[in-house]
Amino acid sequence: MLRTQVRKTAQLSFKRLQASYSAPKLLLKDINPHVIEAKYAVRGKIPTRAEELKSKIQGDLNPANFDQIIFSNIGNPQQLGQKPITFYRKVLAILQDPAILSILKNKDCPEYIKKEYPPDAIERAERMLKDIGSSVGAYSSSQGIKGFRDTVADFITKRDGFKADPNDIFLTGGASAAVNYVLQILCNGPKTGVLIPIPQYPLYTATLALNNSNAVPYYLKESEGWSLDCDELNETIKDKLAEDIDVNCIVVINPGNPTGSILSKEKMIEIVKVAKEHGLVIVSDEVYQENIYHGEFISMRKIVKELQAEHPAEYDNIQLVSLHSTSKGVSGECGQRGGYMEILGFTEELRAVFVKLCSISLCSVVTGQALVDLMCKPPSAGEASYGLDHSERTEIFNALKERSTKLWETFNQLEGIECQKPQGAMYLFPRLFLSDNVISIAKAKGLQPDEFYCLELLENTGICTVPGSGFGQFPGTWHLRTTFLPSGTEWITRWENFHKEFMDKYK
Ligand SMILES: Cc1ncc(COP(=O)(O)O)c(C=O)c1O
Known part of the structure; x- marks a missing residue:
């Protein structure tokens, strides 16, 4: 009733x-049935079981043959021991407690305290405090603090070689908040379709479900390094139109999560052409733009600007939303919720809707906004913090690159696993070739075959991953996603041994 x-x-x-x-x-x-419908595997069944196991193995009677859970299910670097960038934290400390400035300027301030705050950290904090105006505890303007947006605009201008406007930039609570804003605006009910890469980061399908609109999949081609086929995109859009579904947006994740691939310039040009022909908004999720291990990152914005410079009238209708975040790269400040979106090519009335939507949430966390400023403008050569900052960044980056290679090599030496070479981001998405035996046992347990593999992996080794079914995959193929964030190689050896036993047991 x-x-x-x-x-x-x-x-x-x-x-x-x-x-x-x-x-x-x-x-x-x-x-709300749409809330029930929404799924988010990254924190789904397997991670929930991992949390249960974690509390069990911490007790005196550890029932498992491992004493630690390796949370490689989520790109959360500092949870796995990655150190924060020192410069960020020094500046943030002053922003939180500006009284530190008076202590440092007191002539009796001990040298050991002065050493903690290099002059460029003090200078940056002073500038940022001026930008903030009052306190990090006050709401800022809804679009974000203007001085910080100026820094973002400079960063984008230098990166792309095309001038950016701070008025196009919105500081957001991580990229997730930006995804929510854009999709809330674009989802015009059950007749709206948004093109989503498959496999995808499940934030997109979850947000579409919440907004009662359709995820329209476009499959990435695993054997072609997870590239895409733009003819197929065109066909899909036409098919959906025949079903009365208005596809109004394409989401591109570059570098890819979960695939770790990087889009080629040629493919990006093709995507922009499709968007131009069908009037699609392009949402370019570029949160992993600093995590480039092989190849080159080119922003979608740069491609659009180049095409517009070459053919001004033709590409004038392009509407682009680009996303970035302080959670990834070498910053790894996931918990501080910093990010930005840049919107380009929208009409004034649409732009006003973006501003209104942000204003409903009042503002994003001000210290998160500050981190965006710090990420976009790290210390430069010649400044006091440059040496340490540069070495911290290099160390984090090299460790990620090294671990991605080690894990990839391990996978490709094993029978029943095939993995594309990681080019960027923080994940590997190996394909699992599972026997009919595994498939029927999993079915009997009410699990997907890759879910069964991930569950067994967790129960036997403490390694927590996410089954490919949580991201979407080509029907009949099975995968899993793992980060390569955990340090050391012992866990990789543990996985290798498990895999051999699993394949042997379920031949
Ligand atoms: C592709 C992609 N986009 C967006 C996000 C959201 O990140 P955040 O909200 O922490 O910026 C993530 C997080 O893992 C991601 O992988």
Whole structure:
């Protein structure tokens, strides 16, 4: 019975009986069905089991033959021991507690304290405090602090060689908030379609489900280094139109999560052409732009600007939203929720909608905004913090690159696993060739075959990964996603041994 009916009936009988009555609690059937429909595998069944195991193995009677869970299910670098960049934290400390400045400027300030705050950190904090105006504890303007947006615009201008405008930039609570804003704006009900790469980062399908619109998959071609086929894109859009679905947006994740691939310039040009012909908004998720191990990152914005410079009238209709974040790269500041989106080519009325939507959330976390400024303008050569900052960045980057190669090589030496060479991002997405035996055992357990593999891997080694089914995959293929963030190689050896035993056991 509907909740309203239950309550109406109860009220009638209450009046009749004059008895005390407590209304029932909300049940799943009473709430927004789109929230129930939304799925997010990165924190799904396997990570939930990992949390349970974690509390069990911490007890005196550890039932497992491992004493630590390796959380390689999520790109959360500092959870796995990555150190924060020192310069960021020094500046943030002053922003949080500007009284530090008076201590440092006191003539009696001990040398060992002065040494903690190099002059360029002090200078940067002073400039940022001026930009903030009052305190990091105050709401900022909804679009984000103007001085920080100037820094982002300079960063983009230098990166692409085309001038960026701070008014096009919105500082957001990580890239996730930006994805929410854009999709909320574009999702015009069940007849809207948004092209999503498969495999994809599940934030996209989840947000589309929440907004009652359709994820329209375009499959990335594994054997071609997870590239895409733009003829197929055109066909898909036309097919959807025949079904009365208005595809109004294409999401591109570059470098890719979970694939670790980088799009070629040629493919990016093709994508822009498709967007031009069909009037699609391009959402270019570029949160891994600093994580480039092999190849070159080119922003979608640069491609668009080049095409517009060559053919001004033809590409004038392009509408682009580019995303970046302080959570990835070598910053790894996931918990501080910093990010930005740059919007290009929208009409004034649409731009006003973006501003309104941000203003409903008041503003993003101000220290997160500050981190965006710091990420976009690290210390430069000649400044006091440059040496340490440069070596910290290089060390983090090299470790990621080295581990990605080691894990990739290990996978490709094993029977029943095939993995594309990692070019960027923080993940490997190897393909699992699972026997009919595995497939039927998994089915009997109500699991997908790759979910069964990941569960066995977790139970036997403590390594927590995410099955490919959580990201979408070509039907009949099985994968898993793992980060290469955990340090050391012992866990890789553990995985190797498990895999051999698993394949042997379920031949
Ligand atoms: C492709 C991609 N986009 C967006 C995000 C969201 O990151 P955040 O909200 O922390 O910036 C992630 C996080 O893993 C991601 O992988």
